[in-house]
Amino acid sequence: MTGSFPTVAGAIRSALLTAEPKAKAFAARDVARKWRLGRLAWKFDVPMPDTPAWPERPDLLSPARMPRRGRGGSDKGRIALWHALAHIEFVAIDLALDIVGRFGGRLPRAFTDDFLSVAADEAMHFALLDRKLRTLGSHYGALPAHAGLWQAAQETSGDVMARLAIVPMVLEARGLDVTPATLERIRSQGDENGARILQRILDDEIRHVGFGTKHFVALARENGESPQNHWKSLVAKHFRGGIKPPFNDSARLAAGLSRDFYDSIAS
Incomplete structure (x- = not known):
């Protein structure tokens, strides 16, 4: 009977090619809901786009051209912070969809x-952050954003282990390290609503890093490789930035990412 259903790959491709931010977030949640309810066939019958559809705004700039965020306590600084976070979560929607559409049929x-x-x-996180921006009199797209976030997907488009090594196990793990300090700063400013949003994101990201680590370790062991050694070799090949402390070791360990992965290569 599943042959009569739309395919999961087709639904993912459609969501990836949705440009308007709220519509993309809705489409991602709809794909996940239909999959959970058994309304999508587990079939990977269409290719994923090299680049998802994105809105005309925000303007995407190289890291060197990004304006300084300003003081975090000012209205301008707060808006810049929440906008940067919203952009990270917006691109994270596409990263999560793409990894399934590109590699799910082999796993x-x-x-x-x-x-x-x-x-x-990620779609829910984006919606929360966009709503937060609107309470501050702004919206997603009002400021420029970092152009390099999709680069990790392009760099690892041919290797699921490289994708897992870089996106959940480096980039999202870095979020585990930096979010607690941001959360405390937001709370110290009296913004309990903002603190609750960041706490929700942090809790969810531990689970996301855990999924990446779980599947990476399983694939490495299936191939007869040391997970830690293979991860280090993939990071050296595909990640241009350093693995930098300080680390949130307790959150990383909760996600299955123990220090024997990253300690020896930390810069």
Whole structure:
């Protein structure tokens, strides 16, 4: 009977090619809901786009051209912070969708289960952050944003282990390290609503890093490789930035990312 259903790959491709931010967030959550309810066939019958559809705004700039964010306590600084976070979560929607659409057919169904749930989480995070911006008199797209976030997907488009090594196990793990300090700063400014948003994101990101680590370790062991050694070799090949302390070791460990992965290569 599943042949009569739309395919999961077709639904993912459609969401990736949705440009308007709120519509993309809705589409991602809809794909995850239909998959959870058994309304999408587990079939990977269409290719993923090299680049998703994005809105005309924000203007995407190289890191060197990004304006300084300003003081965090000013209205301008607060808006810049929440806008930067919203952009990270917006691109994270596409990263989670793409990893399923590109690699899900080669892996157990649990991989699709896990990363479509990540896509739904990222869409919810984006919605919370866009709403936060609107309470501050702004919106997503009002400021320039970092152009390099999709680069990790392009760099790892041919290797699921490289994608897992870089996106959840480096980039999202870095979020585990930096978010607690941001959360405390927001709370010290009396912004309890903002603190609750960041706490929700932090809690979800521990699970996301955990999914990435779980599938990476399983694939490495299936191939007879040391997960830690193979991760280090992939990071050296595909990640241009350094793995920099300080680390949130407790959150990383909760996600299964123990220090024996990253300690020896930390810069």
